[in-house]
Amino acid sequence: MKSGFAFAAAAALVFAASSAAAQVAKPPAFAACQSCHAVTKGQKSGMGPNLFGVGGRKAGTLADYKYSPAMVKYGQPWTRANLIEFISNPRTAVPGTKMIYPGQKNPQIAGQLADYLLSLK
Structure with missing residues (x-):
């Protein structure tokens, strides 16, 4: 009986640890972002706005940053897909954005950047 309880407790701890979102390592490509964010x-x-907690946040809503009217109007939540689209080509994703970054043309790197941003919690 005790060994069954110990196994169940250990399994619960492993599940809880694996369920907790761990911060993804900062990709080297993020160096271009750090000068503004x-x-x-x-x-x-x-x-640029602080990107901590950006995952799921509605675009254009961080209180201490003055966004472009275009970003406020865009107002979509930052999902992985929306982040990749914006990171890949900010001016196409949100015409009129203030972001001067030309975009990450490598989809794999754009995905790594999005995954990193989503892990900032």
């Missing part, structure tokens, strides 16, 4: 909770936005 903060990624630490509570850090003030700079030239």
